[in-house]
Amino acid sequence: MKIKVLGSSAGGGFPQWNCNCRNCDGVRKRTLKAIPRTQSSIAISETGRDWLLVNASPDILAQIAANPELQPARRPRDSGIAAVLTIDAQIDHVTGLLMLRERDTPLPLYVTDPVWQDLSTGFPVTSILAHYCGVERHRIALDGQALSVPALPNVRIDALPLTSKAPPYSPHREAPERGDNIGLVFTDTVSDRRVFYAPGLGAIEPHVYEAMSNADLILVDGTLWTDDEMIRLGLSKKTGADMGHLAQSGAGGMIEVLDSIDRPGARKVLIHINNTNPILVEDGPERRILAEHGIEVASDGMSFEL
Template identity: 80%
Template sequence: MKIKVLGSSAGGGFPQWNCNCPNCDGVRRGTLKATRRTQSSIAVSANGEDWLLVNASPDLLAQIAATPELQPARRIRDSGIAAVLVMDAQIDHVTGLLMLRERDTPLPLYTTDAVWQDLRTSFPVGPILSHYCGVDHRSIALDGTPITHAALPGVQIGVLPLLSKAPPYSPHREAPERGDNIGLVITSQQSGKRVFYAPGLGAIEPHVLAAMRSADLLLVDGTLWTGHEMIRLGLSKKSAADMGHLPQSGPGGMIEVLDSLGTRTVRKVLIHINNTNPILVEDGPERSVLSEHGIEVASDGMTFEL
């Protein structure tokens, strides 16, 4: 089983188009040791040719262009993207669906019922695509039934409801529904290896901690270093918790959670990194702290084989 990181940034990418925070300004000027990133998405494959796209970012076309595996060129019009699964209805995870409108068959799309409601009403991607390729919607059950797809033989995807926030345009933004946001446990039946993927993680519930403890690779929320990072920089009035994210540092933060998993060999990787997060600075003190704790920072193009 292969996991490919197509995009490793939070919404807006890095540098963000209108941001002049120290990170964005520094990477533009070349005065900061940091790498540009596109918005968060991964792809999963059993054979290296057919892929499940997990989240479709606004940067999808650039990500496809940077990933030759996604264009196997088996016929005059072709794509390695066999299906798409979106974990929430956030703009940075669903806008790229519109870029797949030239398909000659309906797009297989996995979502929870709560997300599909938003994609048919508040952010009507479904109705828009009905005028182009159409959507073959496949509802994600929240009863523990794993997802399988014919193009990914030997791969099972378990689904975990998470405590987080629906998008600002969702009618249940302030009244969360089960399925607004999910985490995934992706298992290779051949190797028995497991990946836990959760780019948006607002709280560590018991079932989430159990999934993390059983995984061989963790790709988890790396959005913000501190809870009030955006407020301190004058870029937002919202804390990490307000946005549905667990910060890395401080009591109860992601570093502490990852440290609690014990000494079992597991690869720990932060993904969905906001442009303000100091861990983007490759020779900065925050990156050193992560290294001391055995934690990596995802970058676009990163590939894992399990």
């Protein structure tokens, strides 16, 4: 099983187009040791030819261009993207669907019922695509049954409901539904090795912790270093918890959670990193703290094989 990080940043990317925080200003002026990142997305493959795209970032066209594996050029019009799965209906995870409209067959799309509702109403991507390639909907049922995708015949996919809120444009924004946001476990049925993926994670519920503890690769929410990060910088009135993200530092933070997982050989990698997060600075003290705890920071183009 091959895993490719297409984008490792939170919504807005890094640097964010309208942000002049220390990180964004520093990476533009090259006064910080930091590299730009596109918005969060990964791709999974068995063969390296056909890929399941997990989250369709607004940066998908740049990500395809940067990853030749996604354009195998087997015929005049071709793509290595065999299907798409989105974990929620947030703008930074679904806008890229519109960029795939030139397909000559309906786009296979794996989503939960609440996400399908959002993509059919509040942000009607599916209605728009109906005028182009169309969408072939595959339901993620959250009934305990594993999901299978034809492009990944030897990979079992388990979807885990997460405590979260639907996007602001969702009809049920103020009435959260099971399936608004999910985490994923990918299991290679040949090697029995597992990947846990949850770029948005606000609470470590028992079923989530169990999945993380049994994973050989943990790709998990790395949005903010501190819960009040955006407030202190004067960029938002919301805490990380308000936005559905568990901060890395502090009591009960992601570092503490990952420290408690002692699976031999497991790699622990933060993904979906906000432009304000000091872990983006490669020679900064926060990055050194992560290294001391055996925690890595995802970057665009990073790849794993299990």
